[in-house]
Amino acid sequence: MDLKRCSIETQAVHAGERAGRLDCTPVSTPVQRSVGYLYESMADLDAVFGNVRPGYVYARYGNPTVSALEEAVAMLEGGEAAVATASGMAAVHLVLLAAGLRPGEAVVAARDVYGASYALLAGPIRAQGVRVTFVDVTDLDATRSAIEAQRPRLVFVETLSNPLLKLADVPSLAEAAHRVGALLAVDSTFTTPYLLRPLACGADYVVHSATKYLGGHGDVLGGVVVAPEGRIRELRELLKLTGANLGPDSAWLVLRGLKTLVLRMRQQCQSAMEIARWLAAHPDVERVHYPGLPQHPQHKLATRLLRSGLYGAMVSFELADARRALRFMEALRLCLPATTLGDVYTLVLHPVMSSHRSVPPAERERMGIREGLVRLSVGIEDAADIIADLEQALAASRDA
Numbered sequence: 157m158d159l160k161r162c163s164i165e166t167q168a169v170h171a172g173e174r175a176g177r178l179d180c181t182p183v184s185t186p187v188q189r190s191v192g193y194l195y196e197s198m199a200d201l202d203a204v205f206g207n208v209r210p211g212y213v214y215a216r217y218g219n220p221t222v223s224a225l226e227e228a229v230a231m232l233e234g235g236e237a238a239v240a241t242a243s244g245m246a247a248v249h250l251v252l253l254a255a256g257l258r259p260g261e262a263v264v265a266a267r268d269v270y271g272a273s274y275a276l277l278a279g280p281i282r283a284q285g286v287r288v289t290f291v292d293v294t295d296l297d298a299t300r301s302a303i304e305a306q307r308p309r310l311v312f313v314e315t316l317s318n319p320l321l322k323l324a325d326v327p328s329l330a331e332a333a334h335r336v337g338a339l340l341a342v343d344s345t346f347t348t349p350y351l352l353r354p355l356a357c358g359a360d361y362v363v364h365s366a367t368k369y370l371g372g373h374g375d376v377l378g379g380v381v382v383a384p385e386g387r388i389r390e391l392r393e394l395l396k397l398t399g400a401n402l403g404p405d406s407a408w409l410v411l412r413g414l415k416t417l418v419l420r421m422r423q424q425c426q427s428a429m430e431i432a433r434w435l436a437a438h439p440d441v442e443r444v445h446y447p448g449l450p451q452h453p454q455h456k457l458a459t460r461l462l463r464s465g466l467y468g469a470m471v472s473f474e475l476a477d478a479r480r481a482l483r484f485m486e487a488l489r490l491c492l493p494a495t496t497l498g499d500v501y502t503l504v505l506h507p508v509m510s511s512h513r514s515v516p517p518a519e520r521e522r523m524g525i526r527e528g529l530v531r532l533s534v535g536i537e538d539a540a541d542i543i544a545d546l547e548q549a550l551a552a553s554r555d556a
């Protein structure tokens with residue numbers, strides 16, 4: 157129909173849309189917000205619906221901008237395929253859903269994981285009648301015994317844990333999981349594919365909160381799961397039903413962030429090393445958790461597993477008590493006390509108040525998360541400026 161001959165009501169709806177299809181390719185992936193897609197014939201549409209030919213029909217089933225991000229993260233992880241989700245927690249949940257856990261079946265998970273992952277397992281997943289056993293993955297023998305005793309469907313760990321930076325020996329855990337027919341899901345948010353590629357170590361799923369280092373700029377919430385093609389197909393079918401999809405604008409932001417992932421990670425890891433050394437020598441700091449320090453109990457394992465010379469950009473350290481930790485955070489002038497990590501900005505967080513608030517105090521104590529613990533996410537600022545800010549805040553937070 158010739159739009160020029162239509163009424164203004166109709167023109168307002170259709171004018172400018174679907175016009176000027178170009179036979180050239182934009183250099184940078186555009187944001188495609190369309191929910192629906194048109195095909196020349198109904199047979200073509202039917203073929204896309206039936207997965208007979210590739211294409212898009214509805215945004216909850218797939219979107220070209222989101223696909224670009226999925227392809228990029230799959231490549232960086234050395235995996236076959238990926239699926240992007242609305243948040244990191246949606247990615248964790250999707251993997252748990254795919255495990256098809258029925259009452260009586262088991263999950264073995266690292267005790268020292270992100271608070272919401274812990275709460276999801278200990279709350280709703282347990283409430284479905286699933287046996288959830290939390291283990292200290294740094295004790296490999298105890299973890300192997302738990303896996304053999306529980307015979308779980310899924311083992312869930314973080315590469316570098318939040319917030320105590322305990323390292324999971326992914327190759328050994330993959331072997332232990334596979335021996336009893338379990339799958340290994342690894343949350344690699346803290347390491348990113350630049351420091352470690354869990355699939356190459358034998359993991360079955362890699363999970364990311366793309367909100368953190370992949371996006372990198374603190375302006376987008378997202379998640380990604382990377383796995384072999386067949387498993388991703390299964391996750392995509394579940395996502396069609398649960399609808400926790402990543403939107404195209406968010407996908408574009410993460411895709412843009414990925415381009416500087418390596419530059420940011422290199423800088424952030426080098427600064428973190430310098431800051432961890434400085435903190436370790438500071439008389440007000442009771443303990444520093446950083447795998448790059450030779451005194452870290454897993455320093456050798458970290459040197460073997462992670463990219464040469466880099467140990468991550470997260471540093472946790474302990475002050476005397478919560479009062480001191482909170483006074484220190486209030487006194488910071490450059491580092492930001494914000495509840496996230498992995499950004500270009502240096503961020504500090506009090507795990508007891510925020511990320512691990514939903515974990516019962518006794519369990520927190522068991523995890524080793526004490527009241528005076530502060531988690532530092534090192535940004536891309538000059539390390540000397542970050543240290544100067546930490547120094548003045550430590551001095552300002554001392555008792556008069």
Ligand SMILES: Cc1ncc(COP(=O)(O)O)c(C=O)c1O
Nearest residue numbers: 243244245270318345365367378
């Ligand atoms: C290791 C880890 N996994 C998952 C998540 C959840 O990610 P999101 O906040 O994007 O849902 C977080 C959040 O901090 C995290 O630190």
